[in-house]
Amino acid sequence: MIVIDDGKMCDICGMQTAIILCDGCGKPLCKECRHFDLWSYGCGHIDPKVFCLTCLNDIEINPWGGKRL
Numbered sequence: 001m002i003v004i005d006d007g008k009m010c011d012i013c014g015m016q017t018a019i020i021l022c023d024g025c026g027k028p029l030c031k032e033c034r035h036f037d038l039w040s041y042g043c044g045h046i047d048p049k050v051f052c053l054t055c056l057n058d059i060e061i062n063p064w065g066g067k068r069l
Contacts (some may be wrong), residue, residue: 001050004028012052024055024062037065 002021010018010030018028035056037049053061059066 001048020050022052022055023049024051024058027052035060039064 001023004018004021008018008028010016010033011027012029012033016030016032018069019032020029020034021027022029022034029050029052033052034050035053037051037056039047039049041047049062055061057067059068
């Protein structure tokens with residue numbers, strides 16, 4: 001996750017200040033438009049990820065939580 005504090009507006013809603021970048025496409029996201037997921041690697045290792053809704057649901061970007069069409 002890449003946290004930002006540069007005053008950019010959210011690329012999704014355009015209404016609020018962005019606080020984080022999407023781990024899929026890199027768009028700045030506000031707290032309302034971000035979606036969290038957890039990726040597990042091996043025994044006891046978990047990385048938090050944050051996505052826009054499009055990347056969250058894309059199986060090619062988010063293999064642990066994306067949807068197959």
